[in-house]
Amino acid sequence: MIKVIPVSERWVKDLLIWPLTPDGNYSVRSAYCMLMDEVSCQEPSTSSPEESQQVWKGIWKIWTPNRIFQFIWRATRDSLPTKLSLKARHLPVRDICELCGDFQETTLHSLWLCEHAQAVWKLDINFVPYYKKGFRSFFNLLEEVLCRGSTYHVALFSTMAWCLWQRRNRLRMSQSVWPLHEIGLGVVIRDGTGHVIATSSQKIRLPHFVETTEVLAALQAIVFAKELSVFKVVVEGDCLKAVQALKAREHCNTLYGTIIEDAHNQGASLQACHFQHVRRESNKLAHALARRAVLSADFDVWVEELPSDLEDVFLSVLSILAY
Ligand SMILES: [Zn+2]
Structure with a gap:
């Protein structure tokens, strides 16, 4: 179980966390x-x-x-x-x-x-x-x-x-299934008009909490945006708890708290970095990329294009955004 706790790339102090409360504090x-x-x-x-x-x-x-x-x-x-x-x-x-x-x-x-x-x-x-x-x-x-x-x-x-x-x-039935211990992260970088600049998908070990996956995806989105020289970023996610944790500026005493701090650290070097909750339907393309990640390479990047099998998903999301 310890192996699936995400580790920060920064030097951080060890922390005692109580896993039976939502905020990680003992009660x-x-x-x-x-x-x-x-x-x-x-x-x-x-x-x-x-x-x-x-x-x-x-x-x-x-x-x-x-x-x-x-x-x-x-x-x-x-x-x-x-x-x-x-x-x-x-x-x-x-x-x-x-x-x-x-x-x-x-x-x-x-x-x-x-x-x-x-x-x-x-x-x-x-x-x-x-x-x-x-x-x-x-x-x-x-x-x-x-x-x-x-x-x-x-x-x-x-x-x-x-x-x-x-x-x-x-x-x-000998059909393909998702590996039990893996999950995908999907990131879509769009410009202000909603058009896709780049996308990425990454395979990771299945963490303990859904929120951990969402927070890792947010961190990856910020790092990816920096690599593409996009310096004003609004990070959108459909997991309300994860977005609220990312928006809060105080320390988050959970298993994904250090990843939230990593995201804040990376975001601080941008001109602007905000977090926003969106409906799941608006985030379909990122989910499709995440699903794709599990069955493909460990890490894939597409710049100024989309995986051809996801173009329909992109068009359906565009219609939702337009609506
Ligand atoms: Zn059995």
Whole structure:
């Protein structure tokens, strides 16, 4: 986990950061919650009929697109076509997970216990405590998530589970998938009229927080603009939390705090450098470049042109900006 913490290129002092609060500062409340979680994780998971009812009611309230809701419903009913369930229906298949090759592929194994799934879940510190509890089924796991998690946390859990299932299906069909430990950064430099001056895409190790990726992209954008001799810069991003952290001038005591300071340092040598939050639709080209990065070279740059496969994305963004 330490390897994925981004390191500043400047000399900076070591800092103690508390990862269980949004601002990185220790609070008794967060420590109390962590200790209560530890105690509760050691208790066996049991469900009374009333608690089971709560799970089914809770599923209806999950805030996700319909296809993810349908997926969670099926996973909870144990009706996904896992290898074990196919074998139980007398189909001629081995019931072993194809990803790890070690265990029977149940719903819980595929979405939670498999080493491929754990590699994803354990990158998010909020999901790590759940691994201290032994769950008998995906139903029990979801029950725990619904019981402890916020609306956002439950939606994130559901979406990540769905992504893992999609990845598993693509691998079974021998289709390309994103590497588990990598993510892309996409940067688009435009002039004042919205036309593209240059773009870049870079592959990095998957960090702990979404905000880290956004802040790294902002830093890369500033450095790239300087290299292109663009000295008045407005850095746009669609992650509100990251943009707010970049706009705030006080020290940010988080895992990405040093990268924010790096961005401020680089920005200070420009004539002007501001940060601005934009809608995700306006940032589609940067996201397309980021997706492209994962499946291509470690670092790519295009000056006064675009990758030909992204020209349609550029035109659709131009129409949004014009609107
Ligand atoms: Zn497996």
